[in-house]
Amino acid sequence: MPYGLLFIASIIIALAVVHRPLGDYMYRVYTSTRHLRVERTIYRLIGVNADSEQRWPVYARSVLAFSAVSILFLYLLQRVQNHLWGNLGFDAVPPALSWNTAVSFVTNTNWQAYSGEATMGHVVQTAGLAVQNFVSAAVGMAVAIALVRGFARRRTDDLGNFWVDLVRGTIRILLPIAFVGAVLLVAGGVIQTFGDHHVWATLIGGEQTFTPAGAASQEAIKELGTNGGGIFNANSAHPFENPTAWTNWIEIFLLTVIAFALPRTFGRMVGDNRQGYAIVSVMAILAIVSIGVTQWAELSHLGTVPQAVGQALEGKEARFGVSDSGLFGSATTLTSTGAVNSFHDSYTAIGGGMLILNMMFGEVAPGGVGSGLYGILILAVITVFVAGLMVGRTPEYLGKKIGAREMKLASLYFLATPALVLIGTALAMGTDTGRAAMLNTGPHGLSEILYAYTSASNNNGSAFGGVSVNTDFYNTTLGLCMAFGRFLPIVLVLALAGSLAKQAPVPASAGTLPTHRGQFVGLVAGVTLILVALTFLPALALGPLAEGLL
Amino acid sequence: MERLPSWIRRHIAALRALLVLTVATGVIYPLVTTGVAQALFHGKANGSLIEKGGKVVGSAIIGQSFEGHRQYFQSRPSAAGDGYDLLASAAGNLGPEDVVDTKDRQSLLTQVCARSKAVGELEGVSGARPYCTSDGVGAVLKVFPAVGAVTRAVSVNQACPATPFIAEYQGVKVECAKPGEDYSTGRTVPIKGNGVAVVPPDAVTAGGSGLDPQISVEYAQLQAPRVARERGIPVDRVNALIKQYTTGRALGFMGRPAVNVLELNLALDR
Numbered sequence: 001m002p003y004g005l006l007f008i009a010s011i012i013i014a015l016a017v018v019h020r021p022l023g024d025y026m027y028r029v030y031t032s033t034r035h036l037r038v039e040r041t042i043y044r045l046i047g048v049n050a051d052s053e054q055r056w057p058v059y060a061r062s063v064l065a066f067s068a069v070s071i072l073f074l075y076l077l078q079r080v081q082n083h084l085w086g087n088l089g090f091d092a093v094p095p096a097l098s099w100n101t102a103v104s105f106v107t108n109t110n111w112q113a114y115s116g117e118a119t120m121g122h123v124v125q126t127a128g129l130a131v132q133n134f135v136s137a138a139v140g141m142a143v144a145i146a147l148v149r150g151f152a153r154r155r156t157d158d159l160g161n162f163w164v165d166l167v168r169g170t171i172r173i174l175l176p177i178a179f180v181g182a183v184l185l186v187a188g189g190v191i192q193t194f195g196d197h198h199v200w201a202t203l204i205g206g207e208q209t210f211t212p213a214g215a216a217s218q219e220a221i222k223e224l225g226t227n228g229g230g231i232f233n234a235n236s237a238h239p240f241e242n243p244t245a246w247t248n249w250i251e252i253f254l255l256t257v258i259a260f261a262l263p264r265t266f267g268r269m270v271g272d273n274r275q276g277y278a279i280v281s282v283m284a285i286l287a288i289v290s291i292g293v294t295q296w297a298e299l300s301h302l303g304t305v306p307q308a309v310g311q312a313l314e315g316k317e318a319r320f321g322v323s324d325s326g327l328f329g330s331a332t333t334l335t336s337t338g339a340v341n342s343f344h345d346s347y348t349a350i351g352g353g354m355l356i357l358n359m360m361f362g363e364v365a366p367g368g369v370g371s372g373l374y375g376i377l378i379l380a381v382i383t384v385f386v387a388g389l390m391v392g393r394t395p396e397y398l399g400k401k402i403g404a405r406e407m408k409l410a411s412l413y414f415l416a417t418p419a420l421v422l423i424g425t426a427l428a429m430g431t432d433t434g435r436a437a438m439l440n441t442g443p444h445g446l447s448e449i450l451y452a453y454t455s456a457s458n459n460n461g462s463a464f465g466g467v468s469v470n471t472d473f474y475n476t477t478l479g480l481c482m483a484f485g486r487f488l489p490i491v492l493v494l495a496l497a498g499s500l501a502k503q504a505p506v507p508a509s510a511g512t513l514p515t516h517r518g519q520f521v522g523l524v525a526g527v528t529l530i531l532v533a534l535t536f537l538p539a540l541a542l543g544p545l546a547e548g549l550l
Numbered sequence: 551m552e553r554l555p556s557w558i559r560r561h562i563a564a565l566r567a568l569l570v571l572t573v574a575t576g577v578i579y580p581l582v583t584t585g586v587a588q589a590l591f592h593g594k595a596n597g598s599l600i601e602k603g604g605k606v607v608g609s610a611i612i613g614q615s616f617e618g619h620r621q622y623f624q625s626r627p628s629a630a631g632d633g634y635d636l637l638a639s640a641a642g643n644l645g646p647e648d649v650v651d652t653k654d655r656q657s658l659l660t661q662v663c664a665r666s667k668a669v670g671e672l673e674g675v676s677g678a679r680p681y682c683t684s685d686g687v688g689a690v691l692k693v694f695p696a697v698g699a700v701t702r703a704v705s706v707n708q709a710c711p712a713t714p715f716i717a718e719y720q721g722v723k724v725e726c727a728k729p730g731e732d733y734s735t736g737r738t739v740p741i742k743g744n745g746v747a748v749v750p751p752d753a754v755t756a757g758g759s760g761l762d763p764q765i766s767v768e769y770a771q772l773q774a775p776r777v778a779r780e781r782g783i784p785v786d787r788v789n790a791l792i793k794q795y796t797t798g799r800a801l802g803f804m805g806r807p808a809v810n811v812l813e814l815n816l817a818l819d820r
Contacts, residue, residue, distance in 0.1 A: 006803040042574075046566045061557070065564040073568055117637055127576035134575040135568070163567060170571060175579060182583045183590070189611050192587035192595045200599075200606040202614045203622070203815060208636040210597055210609070217583040221575075234630075234639035237758030239611040240597065244797075245805025303646030304740040305658050308681035308688075311751040314658065315641040318626065318752050318764040319797070321806035325758075342758045343641035346658075352645075444645035466643035547647055 004299070004323025007249070008291065011327070014253055015260045019280070022257065023264020029172045030145045030165065031269065042167050053158035056498025059146055060491050062162035063139060067106050067487065070132060074102035077128045078120075086122030088197060088211065093119060100475035105132035107486035108140055108368055110222070110229030110338055110461035111478060113470040117211045117232050122194055129229055130218045134178075137225030137258075138169035140370030143490050144262065145269075147374045150497030151398045152270045155504050159497055173258070174225060181220035181254050188250075189243035192216040215240055223254035226368040228338030228461040236328070236341040237317055248320055248341060252328055255337045259283075259366035262373045270398050274516035279376055281521045286365035286528065290358055291330045297351035298326040302548070306348055315343030326351065333358035336368030338461025345440070345448065345464040352464070353544025356451050359458045360536045361528060362417060368459065374493045376524070380515070381410045381496075383527045387513050397515060399505030409496040416488045417457045418535045420481045424453035425539065433473045439466030447543035452478060457485035600816065608812050612636060613763040620672070621780040622815045623765070623773050626752050627665055630760025642756045649681075649690045649740050651707045653729075659688030659740070660707055665754040666747065673772050678745035679754070683708065683715035689743055691719055692736030706733050716741065748772075764808035767796055781818065791817050 035043070035050055043050040054062065077084075078093035078101060093101065097114055104111040110133075114120070120129070142165035149159050186192050195212045202208055213231045219241050222229060232238040242248055260280060267276020299322060301312040316325040325342035332339050333355040344352050358365070364376040385402050388395030395402040402410075428434030428449050438445035448464040455462055456478040463469070469478065514520065554562075587595040598610040608614055615634045616622040631638035644658035651657045656664070663679060667686030670677020683689045687707040694702040703724045705714035710726040717724060719739075727733065750768040770792045778785040795814040798807050 003799060003803050010803070042570050045570045046563050048563055048567075061560060062564070065557075065560045066567060069561060069564040069568055073565075115638070115640075117639065126580045127572055130580065131568075131572045131576040135571055163563070166567065167571075170575065175575065179579065179583060183586055186583075186587040186591045186595050189594045189598050191597050192584050193597070194584065200608060202634075203602075203607055203812065203819075204614070204616055204619050206615060206634075208608065208612065208614070208634070210636060212597075214580045214584060216587060216595070217580040232639050232759075234641065234759035234761070237641065238639050239609075239613075239759060239761055239763055243598075243611045244800060246800040249800075249804055304649050304681055305644075305646045305662060307742070308659060308662050308679050309751045309755055310679075310747050311755075312646070313751045314646075314662075314755040315643065315758050316755075317757045317759060317762050318766060318808040319762075319805050324805055340758070343643055345643040345645060346641065348646050439643055440645045440648055442647070444647060447645075464643070465641060466645075547645070 004295065004327070007324050008327055011249065011252055011256070015256060018257060019261050019264055022261040023276070024268065026173060026261065026265040027268040029168050030265070036171070039167055039171060043163065046163060048161075048163045050161060050164050052161060054161055055157045056159050056494045059159050059162050060494040063143065063490060063494070064487065066162070066166070067139065070106045070135065071102045074105060074128050074132060075099060077124055078102065081121055081124055084121060084123045086194060088121045090119060090121050096472045096475040097470060100479040103479045103482050104461065105129050105227070105229060106136055107459050107482045108136035108225070108227060108336060108371070109456060109459040109482045109486070110227045111456055111463070111482060112229055112461070113475055115233035116230060122214070125218065125231060126214045130214070130221060133218065133221040133225045133227040133229065134170050134174050135166065137174060137227065137369045138166050140368055141169045141173070141258075141262070142166050142370065143493055144370035144373040147377060147493050147497040148266050148269045150500035151400060153501045156501050157498070159494070159501060174221065177254075178217070178221040178224050181224060181250065182216040184250055185216045185219055185247055188247035189239070190216040190219055190247065191240045213240070219251070220254065222339060223251045223337065224258065226255055226259065226335045226337040228332065230339060236339045237343070242341055245319055245324065248324055248328065251339070251341070252331045255335055255339065256331055256366060258369045259335055259372040262370070266373060272516065275398065278516045278521050279380065282376060282524045283364065283366040283372070285521070285525050286361065287330075287334050290334060290354055290365065291327060294326050294330045294351045294354045295323060297348045297354065298322050301348060302350065303348045312348050312351070315346035317342065329355055330358065332462055333460060334363065334365050334367070336363045336371055336459050336461075338455060340462050343465050344451070344462060345466045349544050349548030352447065353540060353548060356447065356454055356544060357532070357536070357540065359454045359460045360421070360532050362414075362532070363458050363460065364528065371459065378410050378413045378493070379528050380524055381406065382414065382531070383520070383524045384513055384515065385410070386527055387523060391511070393511045396506055396512060399508065400500045400503050401506055405499050406496060409492050409499070413489050413492040414531065416492070417485050420457035420485050421450075421453045422539065424457065424477060424481050425450050427477065428453070431473070433471065437468045437471065437474060439468070443543050443547040447547065450539055450543050453481060456481040459486050600812065602816060602819070607816070610810065610813060611763050613761050614812055616811070616815065621777060622818070623770060623777060623811050625811045626762050626765055627754070627756045628760040628762070629756040634761060636761065639759045639761055641758050641760065649688050650692070650738060651687070657688055657707070659690065662754045663687055666749045669749045669753050673776050675748045675772065677749055679747045679749070680742045680745050681740050682743070682745055685712065689715050689741045691724065691739040691741060692733040693719065693739055694736045696735060696737040704733055704736070715743070763812060764797070764810055767792070767807055767809055770809040770814070777818065788818070
């Protein structure tokens with residue numbers, strides 16, 4: 001455990017060190033009025049006026065148009081894979097799976113119903129899937145920045161320009177960090193090579209077939225953009241994606257770094273850094289408690305099989321060990337990444353249950369790049385409303401009144417994903433096709449299905465891997481959950497941003513709830529816990545809690 | 551262009567944006583990364599391949615199966631295809647309470663017990679574990695009725711005519727399991743017993759990828775005497791090689807110390 005603690009502490013220190021510089025850098029990226037030369041060329045190629053601003057409906061329609069075109073493009077790319085160069089001999093991907101995968105990568109979910117090394121060739125991986133790893137992350141950040149502008153601006157309809165936010169996020173933030181990350185990963189042994197399969201004879205005369213891949217370039221952005229879709233089936237447990245204990249450290253760092261730095265950007269943009277610190281404190285508290293629970297459960301290895309083994313080592317790699325594997329599991333579900341370096345299905349009941357709960361929080365601690373920030377700002381809005389009810393005053397946040405319209409949008413946002421999770425799970429459990437997918441039986445089987453719909457609706461993408469979801473039923477319903485779970489909240493967030501930007505700020509008075517103090521941090525964390533517990537406790541009680549406590 | 555409705559113009563802009571960004575992040579980025587990777591880390595970028603006598607025999611970071619070859623160190627159990635299949639990386643994905651065998655497959659508990667027994671026999675040590683029977687299956691009872699005083703108990707993973715691992719449970723005689731009979735309505739009661747595990751945890755569990763190239767130092771040390779005996783070399787030399795192919799914690803605190811099986815076996819062959 002001391003080594004595991006050091007590992008966790010070193011990540012926290014590293015995140016704290018880059019919090020300000022990276023947050024400030026992103027602030028400059030999104031507020032600068034100057035365009036880089038390469039960006040001007042890109043705007044010319046796209047054919048948009050980069051200096052015009054958009055009202056919220058236009059911003060939202062641009063997001064949806066870009067995502068719709070992306071889904072269609074990725075779908076078609078998979079459907080014609082058999083005609084593409086470098087397809088490694090793989091056939092066209094079947095329709096239901098293509099739809100599921102296209103939606104999955106465009107929504108930043110990266111749920112994978114397929115096995116990478118047996119399905120996807122070079123072009124689909126690098127020019128299809130990896131591209132969405134970049135742009136879906138940039139879309140998430142753009143929407144978050146638009147919401148922050150809603151708080152920061154006054155008496156305006158303008159929320160910025162989606163195309164500019166998209167291009168800047170990709171070119172100035174994601175590409176340079178991903179490139180450095182990719183080169184570091186290669187230094188650790190992650191492969192980066194194209195070409196064809198080759199076979200070698202093993203020492204005892206067996207055969208192994210090597211699949212070349214641009215693994216490093218995809219691995220870096222897969223973590224940085226909180227995507228999670230691996231080149232290989234075993235994802236970040238595969239030695240070609242995550243070969244050493246220190247590449248494991250880098251991957252955990254990459255998948256948390258932007259989401260933990262964005263609150264700084266938020267603080268700068270609303271002109272009060274303390275607001276950013278309050279938000280990042282909420283994220284940090286929830287994350288640390290959750291990590292603590294998972295570490296305790298995995299290291300005390302409760303449950304029959306872990307007790308028989310002597311460690312919760314099933315599904316975990318020797319080079320990482322239990323503790324560092326558990327941290328990756330926490331980080332990937334606290335963000336919306338969904339990459340895995342160990343297999344959650346075989347975690348202890350409480351450890352695995354905590355990972356489901358992480359996603360049920362709506363992934364706000366710190367959440368996906370962008371989606372984490374807008375998710376927690378919605379919770380902050382709900383919190384000031386709850387606090388306002390307690391003292392009988394009109395709630396306000398950052399000088400903006402939280403009226404009926406704002407609260408309706410925030411409440412709808414909060415209800416959207418749980419509805420998808422619970423309805424989806426109920427539908428699957430109520431049908432024979434749905435139940436047939438379970439690998440495990442009893443409460444653990446329910447956990448597998450609950451995990452799948454939670455993961456899809458919250459755009460996480462990790463799985464209790466035993467569940468067999470490459471069927472038309474799951475590809476279709478999970479695809480719908482991913483699409484609605486991504487775009488309903490985005491439209492609601494942008495609508496909220498629009499109505500906030502229009503307002504003139506109200507001056508703070510003696511009755512205004514200060515939103516930069518410890519009291520508010522505690523309130524937001526408490527409201528989050530209570531809301532999530534009320535929504536999901538019955539489902540959790542039948543799955544992981546029943547398994548862990550009986 | 552200008553005369554088209556705005557929603558069509560927006561989708562055309564979206565398509566152009568996607569194509570431009572595809573060139574930037576889907577063509578230029580991976581190719582530049584590949585160029586830099588190949589120039590700086592040629593061996594690693596191409597899979598850390600290892601040669602023996604001029605022929606590639608594997609990758610330093612991908613595990614191989616050495617099953618049935620007693621002169622070699624054995625790798626961990628693997629769920630990738632039939633074992634260490636590089637085209638089918640996978641974990642076992644069975645849960646912590648998967649303890650009852652079905653006619654389709656063994657439970658995770660029985661897999662663990664069977665592996666423990668087999669490793670124990672191979673290395674000449676005790677293969678016992680908690681929750682395992684001496685014949686290497688999960689020590690699990692189904693008791694009836696599910697609630698209330700026990701009237702019937704079945705050792706559910708021991709098919710008749712096996713002798714149940716305990717004679718009695720709460721005063722009721724324990725039966726062996728009759729193949730084909732459905733015991734799903736009973737209450738599942740795993741029995742811990744007093745088995746003490748000698749075989750290390752990584753020897754009885756499958757890793758996450760099914761391609762785990764390493765084993766724990768404890769598992770390597772357990773195998774050393776057998777490998778030395780099979781090869782007719784002193785144990786000290788084998789232990790020295792184990793030390794040589796042990797990767798410590800990165801920077802002193804990351805991950806776990808572990809031994810690379812393929813490199814160790816290759817060194818033994820030299």
